[in-house]
Amino acid sequence: MSSEQTPSDRTRIDQILTVAQMRDAEQALIDAGTSVDELMQVAGRGAADWVWRLAGHHKVTVLCGPGNNGGDGYVIAEAIRERGGHAVVIAATEPKTDAARNARALFKGEVIALDAPGGDVQVEGDVFVDCLFGSGLARPLTGEHAAVVNALAASHRLSIAVDLPSGVQSDNGMLLNEHLPKYDLTIALGAWKFAHFLMPASARMGELRLVPIGVEPVAGAAFAVARPAVAAPSADSHKYKRGLLAVVGGAMPGAAILASIAAQGAGAGYVKLFADSKRNAPADLVVDTGALSDVLADDRNSAVLVGPGLGRDGLARERLAVALADAVPAVVDADALILLAPRHLAERQAATIATPHEGEMVALERAFDLDGSGSRPERALALAAESGMIVVAKGPDTVIAAPDGRLACAPRATAWLSTAGTGDVLAGAIASRVASGVPAFEAACEGVWLHGEAARLCPPAFTAGQLAERIPAALAACV
Incomplete structure (x- = not known):
């Protein structure tokens, strides 16, 4: 996404819509004068x-519902045929909407009817395109349909899903x-859907691409985390103007050092680690071994981070309380999330960001009397609303929720992130x-993007230390 795009452009490209929101958005286009047939031609x-x-000139098999x-699917097949490609359609059943019937009538190639006598499908090709069912599916595929989808995927070199793979629930993944x-590729039509970002569905979709159809920004819609635009420091900048981050260490100092190294590379001008010892800290990281209350009394602090390596004993509880008493934005992670209770936030005025993995998420839900029901986005939104925190529910399908209802989903990152210390x-x-x-x-969204991009720049089986070292390179891609 280029930095020249307007906020409206960004919303239109990045928004994530529920089935109901997508239906309403398409109806708005129809009400404005665009026919269903025209929309289908644009999308297909x-x-x-x-x-x-x-595929190019290789054989394409399109399964149409x-x-x-x-x-x-019929539009796709006809477009491939017009280009001189080889496209065969397998019709799982007869079209049941006017637009689908019109699209079939316009297709001039071969159609194999699955429900016709002798319609047992034994088709091989190079590229299988799944257009059986899209985002509106709410029930399992029939045994016959599931068997056909699996057979075609197995007999083709590449598989592509259009809008969503058949058999996926759009709103919860x-x-x-x-x-x-x-699938090797999933092509979203009109807007992203939640299933493109949520497990277990997203793990089956391969690469993701979006085909715009003119859908306007939808008020209150979630959005996909995208590469941020980061301005270089102004000519008159100094370390305090770029921001002083206080990092609170604890029983396991290595975790706080990792977090500090990552912070140094993500834009802050000054990172100061409060720890009991300077052991193993890099030479360019300032370590203060004085009283925590003195460190956090520094009115130059711009933010505080507490949790990595904190521990869970009485001293850890004291450090958490002191850290959250600082009147600046706070990021609460790891052990601090297990210790966190509503009373810690009762007097806070500045923003608080929590970064729980699944186990920590469950602990927070218990602490704030939530039942943990619903989809991952719904759970994050509920916790954000109840606690007043911005919640970064991290994992293979990271979501970011704000108390005011804003919601973002992160693109799927490399699974090599599943190693100790990356949090x-x-x-x-x-x-x-x-x-x-x-x-x-x-x-929170920018940090999540930098984290994923740094992982992409790392070799396989990287360590958390290697990941932290790649953060500056990830930031460079945003400037």
């Missing part, structure tokens, strides 16, 4: 551009059927962006 031909990139997702195939790096990156003066919710 946009998807065909991506299919063509993978009865609804408008099936109609998109759950699989409606077991043993669904994995400390994430906390440091987020805290650094907050210390730099970025508003808390936006800082």
Whole structure:
């Protein structure tokens, strides 16, 4: 995404819509004068551009269902045929919408009817395109349909899902059927859906691409975390103007050091670690071994980070209380999340960002009397609303929720992040962006993006230390 795009452009490109929001957005286009057939042509031909990139003149098999997702499939097949490609359609059933029937009538290639006598599908090809069902599916595939999808995926070199893989629940990312195939590419139509970002569905989608169809920004919609635009320091900057981050150490000093190194590379001008010892700290990291109350009394502090390596004993509880007494934005991570209780936040005026993994999320839900029900975004929003914190529910499907209802989902990052210490790096990156003066919710999104990009720049089986060292390179991609 280029820095020249307006906020409206960014929202239009990055928004994540529920099934109901997408239906309303499409209806708004229809009410404004765009026909369903025109929308289908825009969506289908946009998807065909991506299919063509993978298939070219190789054989394409398009599985079409009865609804408008099936109609998109007929448009894709015709667009491939018009380019001189080889596209065959397998019709799982007859089209049941006017637009789908019109799209089928316009397709001039071969159609194999699955429900016709002898319609047992044994088709091989190079690229399988799944247009059986789209984002509106709420029930499992029939045994016949599931078998066809799996057979076609197995008999083709590459598999592409259009809008969503068939058998996926759009709003929560759950699989409606077991043993669904994995896809090499999923082409979202009109807007992102939650399933593109949430487990377990997102793990089966391969690369993600979006085909715009003119949908306008939807008020209150969630959005996908995108590469931030970071301005270089002004000509008159100094370390305090760029932000002083106080990092509170504890029983396991290595975690706080990792977080501090990440923070140094994410934009803050000054990172100061409060610890009992300077042992193992890099030479360019300031370590203060004095009283924590003195460190946090520094009115030059821009933000505070507490939790990595903190421990869970009485001293840790004391340090958490002192850290949250500082009247600056705070990032609360790791052990501090287990110790955190509503009373710690009762007097806070500045923003607080919590970065729980699943186990810590459950502990916070208990502490704030929440039942933990609902989808991952719903749980994060509920915790944010109840606690007043910005919640970064981290994991393979990270979501960021704010007390005012804002919600963001992070793109799927490399699974190599599943190693000890990477959460400390994430906390440091987020805290650094907050210390730099970025508003808390936006800082959380920026830190999550930097974390994922740094992981992409690392070799396989990287360590948390290697990840922290890549944070400056990730930041460089944003300047």
